[in-house]
Amino acid sequence: MSDADARAISVALVLLVIALVLPAMPLKHDTYESIVILDITQSMDVEDYELGGAPTSRLAYAREAARRALRELPCGSRVGWGAFAGYRTLLLLAPVEVCENYGDLLSSLAKVDGGMRWENASEITKGVYWSMRAAKELGSSPDVIFVTDGQEAPPLDPTNILPMFDDLKVGQVHGWLIGAGGYSPMPIPKTDDDGNREGYWRADQVLQPGDVIPGSKSRGAEHLSALREPHLEEIAHQVGFDYARLSSTESIARAMLDRRFARRAQAATDLYWIPALMALLLLAVRFAPFTPARSRLSRPAGWQLLLAVSDAKGAPMAPVDKDRR
Secondary structure (H helix, E strand, C coil): CCHHHHHHHHHHHHHHHHHHHCCCEEEEEEECEEEEEEECCHHHHCCCEEECCEEECHHHHHHHHHHHHHHHCCCCCEEEEEEEEECEEEEEEEEEECCCCHHHHHHHHHCCCHHHCCCCCECHHHHHHHHHHHHHHHCCCCEEEEEECCCCECCCCCCCCCCCCCCCCCCCCCEEEEECCCCCCEECEEECCCCCEEEECCHHHCCCHHHHCCCCCCCCCCCEECCCHHHHHHHHHHHCCEEEECCCCCHHHHHHCCHHHCEEEEEEECCCHHHHHHHHHHHHHHCCCCCHHHHHHHCCHHHHHHHHHHHCCCCCCCCCCCCCC
């Protein structure tokens, strides 16, 4: 091994040690704050998604999408969880910083399921209003990510439009309605109070449009469930939210990372990857399988600079760009 190779290895080791001990730096960058509300009513137990090749319920798929979204959020961002059933949205966990509380966020998310359902009704319009109220009362104005299939139970009378709560205004709270489920109606699993399956709901066991809408003779098919996309788009327009479909496990992350809702804030930012990358590049350039004559002619200027650093005894470290996000 030549002296130049030995010096390159030494410099690379120093860079790797720096990467290990380099503390997080307080830098300003885009952060996000959201409350993710999951519909936990029984229609969300319909298995019309797949994960790993196995049938998966809408709720389980939504939890997986929320879990993956946490990995994408920059440090300094804050996330909380909520659940919807009946006509109420309950805040389960107020938004907390994602990097410091990553494990707690994952463990609490895993517990959001049908076992905590407090009602079998599903008045989604009211639930969205309650989610807006919860976000407003927090003071920090988090964005609302409301995941539901849009199935109201009992079914809505289309002539009876539910007005917004008096303390809410259109656009006062930013948010997304995320539509879960497929477009083909499927039977809704029936579960007892302990979450155990008891077959599927039958037409004569649920309220149909003809039971609640005066003058309607339609029996409907409320015992079957599909994504009620037009209804969700209408609600989103009514309250000033955006709408997107839960089409992949990245759908929630895309909504949460909407740049329109970004907030510039100072947060601890890991920069260990900079000296680690420099060490990798230095070793790659020094030990690349090139002939000495060709390598010095063809290497980019930046690589030649790294080689020069490794050749110089006692050369100073390159400064870290503290403005880098």
